Amino acid sequence: SVTMGDFSYEPGCVEVASGTELEIVNEGKAPHTFTVEADADEPEVDVPAGETATLAIPALDAGTYRVVCTYHPQMEGVLRVAG
Numbered sequence: 001s002v003t004m005g006d007f008s009y010e011p012g013c014v015e016v017a018s019g020t021e022l023e024i025v026n027e028g029k030a031p032h033t034f035t036v037e038a039d040a041d042e043p044e045v046d047v048p049a050g051e052t053a054t055l056a057i058p059a060l061d062a063g064t065y066r067v068v069c070t071y072h073p074q075m076e077g078v079l080r081v082a083g
Helices: none
Strands: 002-004 013-017 021-026 032-037 044-047 052-056 063-068 076-082
Touching: 002 032, 021 032, 021 044, 044 052
Parallel strands: 002 021, 013 076
Antiparallel strands: 021 052, 032 044, 032 063, 063 076
């Protein structure tokens, strides 16, 4: 799982298998997104402050992807998809 605080992701880098789900917990005081920057459909989940959501990781190619919050672009992380 990934925990979002006020303007950070913990851990900053998370590894998942393609086609799985990832739990996203927002412990911050603001809403945040977990948006995976991919060439195809960008997986994204919007999580209100104090709530938890699940993000389905589609069939992404193995590799490393940048993760950002669309509300707070300075909030960045990394998603590694295992092959």
